[in-house]
Amino acid sequence: MEKHYVDIHCHPSLKPYSKSFKYNPTKQNALDPNRKNSIWHYSPPNFLEKFVNRIVTLTKFTQTDLTALAKSKAKVVVVALYPFEKHFFGKEIIGVKGVTDVMVNLAASISQSRMDYIRSNNDYFMDLMDEYHYYQQLHNQVENIDGTIYTYRLVRNYKDIESNFAQETDFKKIINIVITIEGGHSFNSGLDMNKDMASRTEVIGNVNAIKNWEHRPMFLTLAHHFYNELCGHARSITMGMIKKNQDRGLNSGITELGYEVIDLLLDDTEGKRIPIDIKHLSTPSRKAYYKLLDTKYVSEKIPIIASHGACNGKHSIVSWNQTDFPEHEEWFCDIDINFYDEELIRIAHSNGIFGIQLDERRIGSNKAISESKMIFPNKRKQLNKKALLVWRQVQHIAEVLDKEGLFCWGIQSIGSDFDGIVNPINGLWTAENMKDLAEEMLNHANEYLSKNLIRLNEFNRINAETIVERVMHGNAMEFIKKNY
Numbered sequence: 001m002e003k004h005y006v007d008i009h010c011h012p013s014l015k016p017y018s019k020s021f022k023y024n025p026t027k028q029n030a031l032d033p034n035r036k037n038s039i040w041h042y043s044p045p046n047f048l049e050k051f052v053n054r055i056v057t058l059t060k061f062t063q064t065d066l067t068a069l070a071k072s073k074a075k076v077v078v079v080a081l082y083p084f085e086k087h088f089f090g091k092e093i094i095g096v097k098g099v100t101d102v103m104v105n106l107a108a109s110i111s112q113s114r115m116d117y118i119r120s121n122n123d124y125f126m127d128l129m130d131e132y133h134y135y136q137q138l139h140n141q142v143e144n145i146d147g148t149i150y151t152y153r154l155v156r157n158y159k160d161i162e163s164n165f166a167q168e169t170d171f172k173k174i175i176n177i178v179i180t181i182e183g184g185h186s187f188n189s190g191l192d193m194n195k196d197m198a199s200r201t202e203v204i205g206n207v208n209a210i211k212n213w214e215h216r217p218m219f220l221t222l223a224h225h226f227y228n229e230l231c232g233h234a235r236s237i238t239m240g241m242i243k244k245n246q247d248r249g250l251n252s253g254i255t256e257l258g259y260e261v262i263d264l265l266l267d268d269t270e271g272k273r274i275p276i277d278i279k280h281l282s283t284p285s286r287k288a289y290y291k292l293l294d295t296k297y298v299s300e301k302i303p304i305i306a307s308h309g310a311c312n313g314k315h316s317i318v319s320w321n322q323t324d325f326p327e328h329e330e331w332f333c334d335i336d337i338n339f340y341d342e343e344l345i346r347i348a349h350s351n352g353i354f355g356i357q358l359d360e361r362r363i364g365s366n367k368a369i370s371e372s373k374m375i376f377p378n379k380r381k382q383l384n385k386k387a388l389l390v391w392r393q394v395q396h397i398a399e400v401l402d403k404e405g406l407f408c409w410g411i412q413s414i415g416s417d418f419d420g421i422v423n424p425i426n427g428l429w430t431a432e433n434m435k436d437l438a439e440e441m442l443n444h445a446n447e448y449l450s451k452n453l454i455r456l457n458e459f460n461r462i463n464a465e466t467i468v469e470r471v472m473h474g475n476a477m478e479f480i481k482k483n484y
Contacts (some may be wrong), residue, residue: 001389003469004075005434006476007357009180009279009415010085011308012064012079012377015132016041018110021117027130029137033067037136039152042067045429063418063430066152069175070145072431076104076161076477077220079135079176080307080420084110087193087226087245089119101473125188128181132213135177151349152177152467158481177216178480180277180307183224184261186210190228193245198229200257207264211272218484219305220265223280230258232282234337253284262292266302275483277305278343283317283336290346303483304352309339310362310417311396312356316342325399331368331392338362341400348406353479355415356393356471359422372426379427386427387440393470394441398460407461409467413476434472441468 020027020037033040039087045061062068069077121127142151152175155161164174185191189198189208210217227249235250239242253261265274278286293302313332317324317340323329324341332338339354345420347354358371372385394412401408418424419429428437445464453461 003473004073005076005414005431005438005472006076006078006256006480007064007414007416007418007431007434008078008476008479009080009182009357009417010064010077010431011082011417012066012069012077013039013131013134014082014419015062015110016065017131018084018114020134021113022111026113026117027134029067029134031138031141031143033143039138040066042359044068044432045208045474050426050429060291061430063264063416064183065419066146066150066175067143070143070148070173070429070433074431074434075165075173075220076178076480078178078180078307078476078480080180080221081128081131081186081217082182082420083124083131083186084114084118084225085124085185085189085224085226086121088116089115094367097329098348105403121189123188124185124191125202125209128210130185132179132215147171148173150167150175154179156195158484161480177484178454179217180219180221181210182221182277183228183280184220184222184230184258185226185228187230187261188219188385189257190226190232191198193226193248196229198257200260203257203261206263207261211265211274216272217274218480219275219277221277221279221307222262223282225280228250230255230261231285233280233285235280235335236280236337237316248326251282251284253282254288258285259292262289266297266300268300273302275303275305277307279307279309280337281379285318286343287317293350302350303479304343304347304350306339306343306415307349307355308357308359308417308420309354310357310359311344311393313339313396314340316340324403325396328392328396328399330365331396333362333365335362344397344400345404345406345412348401348404348411351479351482352411353396353413353475354411355413355476356390357422358390358414358418358425358428360389360425363393363425368392382427383433383436383440384443386425387437388444389425390428390437391441391444391448394445394467398456402456405457408456409462409470410478412471413479414472438468438472441471 016037016039030038043062139154140151142149149172154177161176187203191197223231227235231254232249232252273406312333314330314335374382400410445467
């Protein structure tokens with residue numbers, strides 16, 4: 001694919017910002033890419049790291065450092081700021097601090113200094129601001145990557161992106177950084193695992209503050225891993241010693257304070273609306289949010305965003321055990337953090353976006369993941385098998401929407417969650433493998449259309465190249481243009 005790929009959810013700063021706590025002064029984004037606290041620090045997976053990931057699913061390497069993004073020829077990246085939650089080190093397990101620290105460090109590859117800071121920190125919003133400032137430090141500073149001058153620029157809107165495109169030359173390239181936020185706890189709520197402690201005044205003040213940032217977030221993921229006093233969350237952690245820390249607020253609905261925060265975020269005064277990303281919301285919270293959109297906001301065009309998700313193949317939150325596509329039933333991971341067909345239809349009706357998460361724990365059933373594995377991996381054959389996991393997401397969404405008489409290729413995009421706490425799809429290790437994904441997706445798209453084109457509504461009969469271009473680039477760019 002000639003056009004640059006767009007990722008609508010990734011974490012380039014999570015590892016280097018975490019590493020910065022080992023240095024003095026802390027929280028510094030080093031211009032020297034050889035330093036691990038530089039967002040340009042390039043650490044692709046070596047053979048041993050790939051082997052370890054295959055065996056025990058640990059991701060110690062970087063996936064979307066700015067050098068990897070430059071090498072992938074990425075031009076627009078939607079990044080998530082994330083104040084790491086204290087409850088990965090909760091009271092129930094504080095007595096075995098060493099064990100949980102090792103577990104979290106293995107899963108997220110963050111420094112002990114960062115973990116100690118998280119444990120003692122009582123201001124998520126300050127941590128959010130510090131990560132935002134981490135990006136600001138090297139805004140428009142240059143790096144030489146393989147003989148080409150690169151810089152990244154935080155953008156304020158789509159016009160900034162267009163302006164940056166116009167300024168590029170063959171030897172000077174710009175990576176556009178669009179800010180988002182993952183987790184409503186960022187407003188400094190959910191600090192205590194066992195009781196509500198949030199200050200309404202403080203939370204509302206912090207929401208108003210981010211709406212007035214120079215680089216206003218394009219959207220905000222309201223829930224994350226633990227209860228934040230705003231809404232319920234879906235189960236996302238399976239590690240036994242940490243899993244129980246998710247129990248409070250699990251599968252609950254939106255709170256009074258949560259509704260107030262949502263209303264403030266959706267207030268479009270001065271064009272400063274910040275739409276809600278529904279990923280990580282519990283099913284009761286998703287139902288409540290959809291009801292809000294259908295009533296209070298029914299006359300407004302608010303896009304529904306699932307920034308890094310996967311299909312579960314089931315009909316709806318209500319009919320959670322029914323499927324309209326039994327032939328797809330064995331493809332998907334049937335968990336409620338993944339999304340139901342009725343939700344895909346809602347996203348399409350709202351002109352929203354669906355980012356496909358490149359995480360083996362979410363994207364396929366155990367059977368599908370097992371069938372995608374090779375004992376003696378041949379790179380191209382492995383890529384074809386792994387890209388099939390992604391293609392099935394694209395295909396299922398398309399068939400759900402086509403059945404409803406909707407344009408069926410318009411919401412699918414990539415929301416990799418790279419450099420988050422993910423187990424990447426083997427072979428699709430980093431941003432540099434997105435070209436490989438596009439090439440193999442094209443093969444799957446051609447094969448699908450050769451057998452199924454006539455079954456689609458006439459307006460959905462587009463060619464394979466256009467489908468893959470939309471998934472890798474076009475749909476995300478259209479969404480950013482309309483909503484930022």
